[in-house]
Amino acid sequence: MTRGVAITGMGIISSIGNSVEESYISLIENKIGVSEIQNISTIHANVIKVGEIKKTNEELIEELHLDETNNFSRTAMIGALAAKQAVKNAGITSINEFRTGLISATSVGGMDMTEKHYYDYFEHPELVKYITCHDGGDVADKIAEELGLKGMVTTISTACSSAANSIMLGARLIKSGKLDRVIVGGTDALAKFTINGFKTLMILSDNYNKPFDNTRKGLNLGEAAAFLVLESDELVAKQNKKVLARVSGYGNANDAYHQTASSENGDGAYLAMKKAFEVSGLKPSDIDYINVHGTATPNNDLSEGRALLRIFQDEKVPDFSSTKPFTGHTLAAAAAIEAVFSVLAIQNGVVYPNLNFEQPMEEFDLQPQTSLKNKTIEHVLSNSFGFGGNCSTLIFSKS
Amino acid sequence: MEALKQELKEKIVTTLNLEDIAIEDIADNDPLFGDGLGLDSIDALELIVILDKDYGIKLVDPKEGKSIFQSIETMAAYIEANRTK
């Protein structure tokens, strides 16, 4: 069994908290972040619920001490806040001292600015600075600037699995010796574009999302950002760093079934989990907790459930829960915030409740953990799937 | 009813970009999905928007579409009975 890549720092901002500590308290005290939308004016305001960070852009600008010439999108601002927390948490003071990279993830990047100013650019020269926000790489560029990081910077965009892939790439860059440390994660702010996109697919719930429940009606969107610092063992030893947990397995596969829907038997999800087990050298029975993708759409939960039953074969599927009833589905950031939750589960020995669950699905006999449970956790498996058949699995292990 | 059926055929071909299908080749009872016209779940969502935009019918659950969109015949009948514009 390989040891995996060390995680030495974490930062997070979502609708359930502005820090790692706040998020953890919300998770164990059932404080949910899904609510009515405030920061975006949309005709769907009364029929959707969202996991919104209750801070205005002005408040975020202030928090980051940005001057008035700044052209940060909301996605870049929450990303910068989370990345700065992670770097601080890892005790990094000189960011370019070692070969350090930044791998970000986002689905729509600075779309929040594009949609706000789209028709105004030609009349308002002072808004022109926001045009560049539309670039997929703009968010990572801004975060790198805020961190003072000059080295390798890239962004992954594979819809709702994006951040899982940035964590995976970061781990691979360290394993292959290309970099000494990598800041990995993802960020996505709520946007009208996304809200309406999911609305057209008719997979938004008009109520609180109910993952793995027979009567689930769809997802709640959310916004969040989370970043983790991964470091090589050499660097950890050299600096005597505290290791929070390790990324021990990862797997990526494509369902190659449909542009937006998952296959009936969850082929892609099954393959992603299978690869993650191969990389980690772990067996399914080693897993103590699964943080499922569990978006609460009829299609995802059925497909993911079937994939779980396939990978665990005759064994009992371990305790599992979706944390999306707390945060909403935060798209490209989802896997990053759930990575932070997974590390916290290992550190504190807890399985979070899958809120809003009432009735098992008729298709199979799978029941998520519905109340907070304390137990020793060595290994957590976390799934993230996205449009385009993108399926990713990460395994986190106790250091 | 005949006019509505013709209108629906034209709408389906243009909205769904069915370039290689001639309107006269679509029979009223041909299945729209699967073996017939070969439409898929994304097309179903497009059809739901046609109902809303052109006939003032709002579907909340995409599953309702299944019986409505069986064929041009069933679609036209549903629109006749439920249209608000």
Add this chain to the structure above:
Amino acid sequence: MTKKTYINGVGCISTQKTFDTVFLEEAVVNENENVLKIVSPAYKDYIAPAASRRMAKGVKNGIVAAALAVKDAGVENVDAIITGTGLGCIEDSEKFLTAILDNNEEFLTPTSFIQSTHNTVAAQIALTMQCKGYNFTYVNGAVSFESALLDAKMQIEDNEANSILIGGVDENGAYTTALFKLSGRIKQDNQEPYHLLNATTNGAVYGEGASFFVLENEKKETTYAQVLDIEMINTLEVNEVENKIISFLKANNLEISDVDAIVLGFDGNAAFEKYYSELAQNAFAATTQLYYKHLCGEFDTASAFGLWMASKIIKTQDVPEITRVNSVTKPAYNTILLYNQLNGKNHSFTLLSK
């Protein structure tokens, strides 16, 4: 042992006729336009109408370029598909956003939303090829494609895959193009002729395209070149580039004099031309200097066109006159270095050898 990475197949759809041709013999430099349009292949030869009816321009170009690369390499399947794109299928993004704003969020359909998702090209290639392997999409300005190249190279070196399809794809969208003119990213209208070398105005001449490559761990008859190394750096000052190149070459046991040709990303933007001209006038004055953005235009993944060109040069040993910056010639073109950046950010260094 670490496996080596070879480019074994290429496919290119660009603003030149780069399909059904030998190598840029029909290329035309258009100095009268600030936005160049793609020369479209016969999509119907590659994609069934039923499948293409919802596809964005970028998706279609990506699928055709991918099909050309796969055929060129003589492979049936690949183990992974990795793409890079700066803006994704921007026409559909524009379409969906315009519909939201113009109809006050009513009567929206999902098709353009789905096509606007950045990973849609890689996903639809996977769907077309039924490839269930690793599937990634990078979206980071001018290093979007290089990120895909680095990822693929790592997988081949670490023995995680034997053959990987990579590509860079971007398309022009009318409204975004207008916005880029407004922001100065694209050169202003009515300033033609637009010369890319010794530029006197800011902004670039824009283009679009899709360039795909099959990378494999074995040298074979179809091999174009070996990818020796690739490195990306977010921020560099003009005066830091030369030293960076020296250390990059040194890591591969090479010196500047070992480089037969350097491919530079000149895009006509006077504001950032120094990044290239300093190298051209000094460190690489005695090296064959080539450029390509006068042929394909500037866009986030234009550098994939540069890699296509460099691969062809190594394989054919033919350097089209139209690509030359200086008149230095070499007896053979066995080692080529590519350097690209966009607006002073997202620098990439790619090293190819025979």
